[in-house]
Amino acid sequence: MKRRDFLKNSIVLVAGASLPFAALDWIDPKELLAARPDLRWGFLVDTHRCVGCGFCVKACKKENGIPYDANVTRTWVERYVVLKDGKVLADSPKGARDGFTTTAIDRGAEGMEKVRDEDIAKAFFVPKLCNQCAKPPCVQVCPVGATYQTADGVVLVDRSWCIGCGYCIMACPYGVRFFHPVYHVADKCTFCYHRITKGMKTACVGACPFGARQIGNLRDPADPISRVILTQRVGVLKDAFGTEPQVYYLGLSKEVR
Amino acid sequence: MVHGELWTMKEFFVLPNEYIYWSIQIVLYPYMTGLIAGAFVLSSLYHVFGVERLKEIARFALVFSFALLPVALLPLLLHLQQPLRGINVLMTPHFTSAISAFGIVFLTYACIVASELWFVYRAHIITTLNSLELQADRRAGESLLLGIYRVISLGSRDLSEEALTADHKAIKILAGVGIPVACFLHGYAGFIFGSVKANALWMTPLMPVIFIVSAIVSGIALCILCYIVAIELRKGRARRKSGTQAGMLSAEEYRTLESTEVRLTCKYLLLFMVLAITLELLDIIFRGYTAVKSWDIIREIIYGRDFFKIFILQYTIGNAIPFILLLLPRITPRRAVVACLLVLFGVFMMRWNVVIGGQAFSLTFAGFMDYHMPLVPTSLETFKEGLGGALLVGVIPFVLFYYLNKIFPAFLEEKAH
Numbered sequence: 001m002k003r004r005d006f007l008k009n010s011i012v013l014v015a016g017a018s019l020p021f022a023a024l025d026w027i028d029p030k031e032l033l034a035a036r037p038d039l040r041w042g043f044l045v046d047t048h049r050c051v052g053c054g055f056c057v058k059a060c061k062k063e064n065g066i067p068y069d070a071n072v073t074r075t076w077v078e079r080y081v082v083l084k085d086g087k088v089l090a091d092s093p094k095g096a097r098d099g100f101t102t103t104a105i106d107r108g109a110e111g112m113e114k115v116r117d118e119d120i121a122k123a124f125f126v127p128k129l130c131n132q133c134a135k136p137p138c139v140q141v142c143p144v145g146a147t148y149q150t151a152d153g154v155v156l157v158d159r160s161w162c163i164g165c166g167y168c169i170m171a172c173p174y175g176v177r178f179f180h181p182v183y184h185v186a187d188k189c190t191f192c193y194h195r196i197t198k199g200m201k202t203a204c205v206g207a208c209p210f211g212a213r214q215i216g217n218l219r220d221p222a223d224p225i226s227r228v229i230l231t232q233r234v235g236v237l238k239d240a241f242g243t244e245p246q247v248y249y250l251g252l253s254k255e256v257r
Numbered sequence: 258m259v260h261g262e263l264w265t266m267k268e269f270f271v272l273p274n275e276y277i278y279w280s281i282q283i284v285l286y287p288y289m290t291g292l293i294a295g296a297f298v299l300s301s302l303y304h305v306f307g308v309e310r311l312k313e314i315a316r317f318a319l320v321f322s323f324a325l326l327p328v329a330l331l332p333l334l335l336h337l338q339q340p341l342r343g344i345n346v347l348m349t350p351h352f353t354s355a356i357s358a359f360g361i362v363f364l365t366y367a368c369i370v371a372s373e374l375w376f377v378y379r380a381h382i383i384t385t386l387n388s389l390e391l392q393a394d395r396r397a398g399e400s401l402l403l404g405i406y407r408v409i410s411l412g413s414r415d416l417s418e419e420a421l422t423a424d425h426k427a428i429k430i431l432a433g434v435g436i437p438v439a440c441f442l443h444g445y446a447g448f449i450f451g452s453v454k455a456n457a458l459w460m461t462p463l464m465p466v467i468f469i470v471s472a473i474v475s476g477i478a479l480c481i482l483c484y485i486v487a488i489e490l491r492k493g494r495a496r497r498k499s500g501t502q503a504g505m506l507s508a509e510e511y512r513t514l515e516s517t518e519v520r521l522t523c524k525y526l527l528l529f530m531v532l533a534i535t536l537e538l539l540d541i542i543f544r545g546y547t548a549v550k551s552w553d554i555i556r557e558i559i560y561g562r563d564f565f566k567i568f569i570l571q572y573t574i575g576n577a578i579p580f581i582l583l584l585l586p587r588i589t590p591r592r593a594v595v596a597c598l599l600v601l602f603g604v605f606m607m608r609w610n611v612v613i614g615g616q617a618f619s620l621t622f623a624g625f626m627d628y629h630m631p632l633v634p635t636s637l638e639t640f641k642e643g644l645g646g647a648l649l650v651g652v653i654p655f656v657l658f659y660y661l662n663k664i665f666p667a668f669l670e671e672k673a674h
């Protein structure tokens with residue numbers, strides 16, 4: 001065989017062989033099933049309805065295997081107390097896992113601060129969870145790609161690949177990330193991805209007795225939460241960071257951090 | 258116990274998941290890479306810009322920079338929750354992350370320093386190799402050295418004039434390429450912090466520049482310090498032997514050499530200190546003047562809670578006092594030692610105030626966190642993230658240098674240079 005022929009045949013062989021292999025890649029059934037252009041998970045929190053019972057936090061910890069007594073949590077509830085002199089007090093003892101059992105405010109190392117009822121101008125509760133941002137900074141900064149965004153918008157962590165550098169924890173403006181005390185990798189709220197992908201609600205939504213938490217599909221205009229977000233005045237947390245959070249709040253007050 | 262809970266003290270309104278996640282090891286990481294970058298830049302001053310009088314210290318700086326290299330990796334590995342997975346950064350680098358390129362930048366830099374070192378010492382390696390091979394009765398240490406030299410000479414035996422000129426050319430090119438890479442290696446450590454938009458104290462485009470300049474400051478200070486210590490040791494030895502051996506410098510010659518090298522290097526140190534202080538002050542003034550939302554809490558940190566650490570330890574003891582010491586005329590090696598020690602301390606405090614200070618306030622801007630460094634290690638974690646781990650990282654470069662110095666003598670005792 002001449003050299004010219006050899007080269008020619010080689011090229012034909014390589015091109016011919018790569019075509020079917022490439023085709024295999026194009027129709028990866030897993031990818032096809034995962035791509036859902038009609039689905040984008042979103043969350044709606046109605047702060048008017050939250051009473052700070054902490055059932056959501058309890059349910060989340062149990063459902064997602066976050067050690068019950070560990071001082072980290074995937075979701076938590078904050079209490080804001082605005083005094084008549086304009087002073088804002090806020091706390092979230094143990095992430096409000098046990099609810100708010102006293103009117104005194106937890107000031108960390110400073111102890112509990114008593115507040116007289118007549119000094120209070122307004123007070124309210126704000127549940128917090130991962131905002132599953134459209135532009136998640138945590139995904140951007142992960143050096144190994146262990147944290148990633150699914151096609152339907154949820155940000156997840158691969159526990160088998162995370163190196164535990166903590167960069168994602170630093171990058172999150174909402175403080176939703178932490179190191180799992182057992183697995184020693186980054187951990188966060190997943191919108192109970194294992195449940196919502198099977199047609200169930202998240203643990204916190206299911207546990208809320210007052211319907212303060214709702215999850216739904218933002219791409220479906222008929223979805224109850226899409227309707228609220230489209231038609232009512234809703235807010236998001238810290239939009240100045242440009243992360244485009246997908247957890248929407250009804251009745252968000254300027255004191256909320 | 259949750260990671261970080263042991264050494265984090267929370268005050269007022271802090272979110273449940275917030276802790277000091279990046280502690281002493283991450284303070285040491287930019288400190289150590291800074292020393293490497295600084296030492297390399299100093300050695301390049303001679304090789305690239307031909308500052309002839311820095312010849313002695315330049316060679317020393319290069320060897321020291323090489324000894325520091327593995328120590329830049331160590332704090333990063335120690336702070337990982339999964340240290341065994343550290344290699345993942347090289348296997349699946351996710352290039353939108355500032356950390357992901359670390360492996361590549363670091364390895365590039367390591368290759369440059371290693372090859373420059375090889376070219377600088379090639380002639381020395383071959384000469385020693387030849388003389389050792391001719392030597393009939395070798396001691397165990399000499400046999401070991403012979404073995405090492407045989408491997409690292411890479412089969413090169415050419416000592417012709419032509420080959421030596423080629424060496425010099427290669428050194429010049431490598432040192433020239435090395436400067437931007439060294440600056441990149443460290444500027445990029447600054448970028449890792451400066452690009453965290455969630456952190457109000459870290460997020461500033463000045464961060465990489467501040468890091469580079471303070472890196473050069475600390476690197477030069479460390480080189481001067483080690484150089485003086487090493488020369489003093491040699492001076493003592495020369496005095497005892499009273500210069501009987503041929504080829505050895507006398508105590509007096511050492512003294513002249515020391516004072517010229519130190520005086521000139523101190524000038525460069527001053528220059529970079531002025532730059533560093535200017536940039537750091539610019540950062541604070543700019544923050545105060547623009548006074549965006551985060552300024553209230555940052556002001557409370559800078560002027561309140563961390564006042565002692567920032568203005569007394571960092572600026573006064575670490576900047577102002579050594580600055581005056583260096584500026585006063587007729588600098589002596591002893592005064593230079595004191596000044597350099599203070600400068601090194603000042604740069605360390607700067608890293609501390611950036612890394613720990615950046616985590617001293619909550620994302621709520623309504624609470625504070627305080628880092629209590631574990632002094633007595635009670636577990637692997639408190640060792641790694643406490644005083645023990647810090648000392649380990651601090652001591653290793655000197656141990657490495659001790660052994661490297663046997664292979665690449667940083668102070669070649671030859672009169673004809």
